[in-house]
Amino acid sequence: MAEPLTPTEMAGWRAYIESSQLLMTQLEEDMRAESGLTFNDYHVLVLLSEAPDGRLRMGELASRLVFSPSRLTYQIGSMEKRGLVARESCPEDRRGSEAVLTAEGLRTLREAAPHHLRSVRANFMDGLDETEIAVLTRVFTRLGERLRAERVAQ
Amino acid sequence: MAEPLTPTEMAGWRAYIESSQLLMTQLEEDMRAESGLTFNDYHVLVLLSEAPDGRLRMGELASRLVFSPSRLTYQIGSMEKRGLVARESCPEDRRGSEAVLTAEGLRTLREAAPHHLRSVRANFMDGLDETEIAVLTRVFTRLGERLRAERVAQ
DNA sequence: GCCAGTTGGTTCAAATCTGAAATAGAGCTA
DNA sequence: TAGCTCTATTTCAGATTTGAACCAACTGGC
Structure with a gap:
């Protein structure tokens, strides 16, 4: 079997991976400076705001964020402390719980979004x-x- | 000022960011399963192997990896424990230190690379x-x- | 109905990452 | 060369992330 990647492919891969790293770091920094949020915080807020009734099951949220279950538990816990989301146990399945966007969370998202999107545009x-x-x-x-x-x- | 991103741009942005997340997670998992390395470990090994004499100043390495200084200190410390790199203090500038690829590190890279590149190709x-x-x-x-x-x- | 096997989430300890000090050496200027 | 400022890196405490273990509730077959 030959080299797994041709030089052309290799160049593309390296450019993609390294620039993406750079871009993420930049966006993270901008977000922190402008809104005091994490990229993850923001992404959770976006997903919840788009969900019907502003709520999503933990599992669904984890899968969309590509988060491990324990990571999501922590993330939502942290956002709950800051009042951005609430956690409610799920009526249909009593094992489960849902994350719900709070008014404060929605307000925070509305405030952060334009800054973030401008940063995405600029960078x-x-x-x-x-x-x-x-x-x-x-x-x-x-x-x-x-x-x-x-x-x-x- | 109008919306910071047009719907078309927004769609592209979301596709890029979400798929990249997915891709990274998949590559991370493959790497761990096949070589017991982290993506970061691997990237350090690649950069060192390409550097003249297999050595780079901490600052240079940090900048190429887009790592904070303290993160790089930790990363190299961890790899040092596992014998993949060594840390040597820099003769020209006694404040500085360099990370040096060890024989073991090079061997590990050679072993890991084909698996990883196959994973990049496949995914x-x-x-x-x-x-x-x-x-x-x-x-x-x-x-x-x-x-x-x-x-x-x- | 009653288990055995799944599933959805949380908990826990250990590993990693972050930003703000702290250190220590370089380099310039008076 | 003493004094200042700047730079390279480490240290530290706290936050986040990880994977494994756990717990409770659902599900299907009997």
Whole structure:
């Protein structure tokens, strides 16, 4: 078997991985400076705000965030302390619990979103033209679908 | 000022960020299962193996990994315990120290690399055609250059 | 109904990561 | 060369993350 990656592929891979690291760090820093939130905090708020009734089962949230169960327990606990979400036990399945967006959480999200999106634009989107955005969207949408499918199948 | 991101941009952004999360998690898991290494461990080994004489100053390594100084201190300490790298104090500047790849570290890298690269191919590259790879490479190379430049300028 | 086997979440100890000090040496200027 | 400022790295305490173990509640087969 030949090299697992051609030089061209290797270059693409390295560029992607290293720049993504850089981008994440930058966005994290901006978010912290502007809103005092973590990227994870923000992502939880977004997902909850989009869910019907502002609530999601822990498992569902964990799977969308790609978080381990214990990590999500901690994350929600931390956000609960800060009043951004509440935890309610689930009526249909008494093993389960749900995270619910609070008014304070929604307010925090509304306040943070424009700053964050501006940061995304400045650090990422502004460098791309329309064709590139289209390719990225296509590539990563497909990638996500593939990986999610495999993940379910183990 | 209008919305900071158009719906098209937003879709691209979400696809990128969520799929990247998924991809990283998958690669991490594969790496751990196949080599008992962390993605960070691996990246350190790669950077050192490419450096002249297999050694790099802590600061240089931190900057390439996008690690905080204290994080790198910890990371190298951990790898030192496992015999993958050694730490030597720097002759030219006695404040500094360098991380040096050990024979054991090089052996570990050689053993891990094919598994990892196969995982990168299977989870990422195989889904892309040549045009897409070219676009990704171009986009992320440019992004990296931009972000690094801004990072230096504060 | 009653188990055995799953599932959904939490808990726990250990590992890792973070930002703010602390250290120590370099380098410049008077 | 003494005194200042800056730089490279480590240390420290606290926050987060990890994987394994645990607990309770659901489910299906008998």
